[in-house]
Amino acid sequence: MNDFQIALRTVQVTRYVTPLREGGSMPAIAEADDGFLYALKFRGAGQGPRALIAELIGGEIARILGLRVPELVFANLDEAFGRTEPDEEIQDLLKASVGLNLALHYLSGAITFDPTVTQVDAKLASQIVWLDCFLTNMDRTCRNTNMLLWHKELWLIDHGAALYFHHSWDKWEEQARKPFVLVKDHVLLAWATALDQVHEEFRAILNPEKIAAVIDLIPDEWLEENSNFHSKEEHRKAYARFLEIRLAHSDIFLKEAQHAREILI
Structure with missing residues (x-):
């Protein structure tokens, strides 16, 4: 049995705020049911779940080594989420990302x-x-x-x-x-x-x-x-x-x- 354990919180995405178009994977700022804002990475983006796996492994290894990384959480996206999104590209991304995604706590003002x-x-x-x-x-x-x-x-x-x-x-x-x-x-x-x-x-x-x-x-x-x-x-x-x-x-x-x-x- 491994005595060293890590637990990530799971949040429910409640509101799509704005896209972060700096990256090719189209992450977004989103609000969750805990009231916090997150930089949300979508499983339905170009590199798929592999990018989320790399994000998860990289962030938590960095944290173990004592480096500063925003809190990572699993972000659940409901099937009904995003149906009213007017941007078709974003709507397609949200549909492809139903289920568990990954999000980083948004560092406001950084x-x-x-x-x-x-x-x-x-x-x-x-x-x-x-x-x-x-x-x-x-x-x-x-x-x-x-x-x-x-x-x-x-x-x-x-x-x-x-x-x-x-x-x-x-x-x-x-x-x-x-x-x-x-x-x-x-x-x-x-x-x-x-x-x-x-x-x-x-x-x-x-x-x-x-x-x-x-x-x-x-x-x-x-x-x-x-x-x-x-x-x-x-x-x-x-x-x-x-x-x-x-x-x-x-x-x-x-x-x-x-x-x-x-x-x-």
């Missing part, structure tokens, strides 16, 4: 992190770079930092582009051992001078039990039919195994990050 305005200290920069190498998150660049400043603190959002191996599952065990070459484009790489220290600290925090607790959160309905797996449980365990292998071979992506930083500087 501003997008701008590396030309705000400098990040070496330890925090190194933590975020390490996390993104571990998750193979390609989407933390100068063009799209996916970080917010809220109450003078840095918050991580949008991990939907992480774990890109799962869009094909081709040689996924081999992929788990590969360096993350896209780290060269990471917005915080220049400041990440404490990678060795962070590497040791994070390896001491993460373990198979904590990884399993995160993977256990994935709803069955998000695990699509896949010829690589005989069951949803086998599919779920493959995610855990990928992260376990990657953690065991983290020296590989650490060295790649350090090499990329040497070239950059």
Whole structure:
């Protein structure tokens, strides 16, 4: 039995407020039955449930490692929701997203992190770079930092582009051992001078039990039919195994990050 457990709240979406058209997946600001606003990610969007799985895994792994991530909740969308939405594209998206979706607590008043305005200290920069190498998150660049400043603190959002191996599952065990070459484009790489220290600290925090607790959160309905797996449980365990292998071979992506930083500087 795993003594380390994580629980996410489930909310009922009550009102579609406005689309967030910055991303290709058309997330939206929505209100839930708890009275809070959320940035809602739809299972019916382009990348389907896989983007939600990456968001869930990335956000909760980051939280375990002590980084700031808005609260993640399961957001249930009723079949009748959105019937009065005048925008046909949005109405189609809502119809395709009936059931469980994923939402992040909306940080009202937050501003997008701008590396030309705000400098990040070496330890925090190194933590975020390490996390993104571990998750193979390609989407933390100068063009799209996916970080917010809220109450003078840095918050991580949008991990939907992480774990890109799962869009094909081709040689996924081999992929788990590969360096993350896209780290060269990471917005915080220049400041990440404490990678060795962070590497040791994070390896001491993460373990198979904590990884399993995160993977256990994935709803069955998000695990699509896949010829690589005989069951949803086998599919779920493959995610855990990928992260376990990657953690065991983290020296590989650490060295790649350090090499990329040497070239950059």
